[in-house]
Amino acid sequence: MPDRMRKVLHAFAALADLGEEIAETSDFEEMVRSALHVVLGALGVRRGAVAEVERETASLRFVATRGFGESLPADVSLPLKTEGLHAAAKSNGNGGGAHALSKSELARVEREIKERFEGGAVEVVSTLVVRGELVGVIVLGGKASGVEFDAEDRELVRSLGRHIGVGLNNHRLLREVERRAEENRRLYEDLKDIYKDTVRAFAAAIDCKDKYTQGHSERVGKYSEIIAREMGWSEEEVEGIAVAGYLHDIGKLVVDREIINAPYRIDAKQSSELNRHPAAGYEILRPINHPFADIPLMARYHHERPDGRGYPDGLKDEEIPIGAKIVSLADSFDAMTTDRPYRRRRSFEEVITDFRRNAGRQFSPEVVAAFCRALLKEAHGETRPRQIIRLLGKGYVEEQALPALEQLISDLDSGTHVAAGQG
């Protein structure tokens, strides 16, 4: 076989090998090492390296090296003086379009790299260009045979280099996508934190206005969260209902402070003023782009009742969103279990009696059942930490009341909780 023919076949084989290596190796560094191996083998060269361009620093990072020993270990970075590369780094840093290097700029990069290797250690520098952009270089020492590189050898290096360049570029793009995804995730987390802090600040502002119910909004948020989790809601929905609990009384910000803080039972006129707060809360919350669904509606309907005697819209049963039913129960439970200026809080047994009497009237039976179950689990030590019990204070949930709680749950589940004479 003529020499020339053998060379062409050899080049084809090398290209095929390289394509396989690049397609099949998932580990990037491993892929580059194999590619370098193929190139060295195809040309009969003992010394060579592949570097990728790091645009942020306008330098070359040597991913794979062979035969240079200590003078060029892998993973070393070589800053480049070439202006074109700095311009590329800059335009990249500004998020602008890619900067394509001209032929003369590429030639300058090649010269610069050659100069770095003294004593003719490097004979060929081939720039790897993908869509006009410099993505890396192949550096080769002289042939083992001592024969000079001819035009065909250089063409073969360029052909192999195109594959390696695409491999480097894909890797770079993948890293870029990963970096952006990570950045987006972090931004989203930051945004969520800001939202949560804002919600907390509002809850504190609401509770500040009402001096007798300090911490009310926070407790309602906590109870709502516990009920929703007990009802099998997803963690994201649970987060959402906690926010609704925090904000349910935000409409009180527009109600007269004297009415909210009245140390006596308010009259009908004052009461109708106070009852504006769910609709006012809805108006306040509606323009906000909440990361959770239905927050404004939960505020609007937290004083609605399944029997239709609630406000502001007098909705019945299924017309009331389940989230509003949860907040409503959490709200009432906290009202019953905290002291007010005109009355002491109720005993735990009285609360159970109230739940029984009002399940189906003021409260949704399934929500009451869920709350009682969560409370019972805490009492039995099945859920830790005990959040409801801690908020209620030591000794509030008495051991001897637990059978009544269990009975209520089973009656609610079977629909037999309605007392005689109740309809």
Ligand SMILES: [Fe+2]
């Ligand atoms: Fe309210």
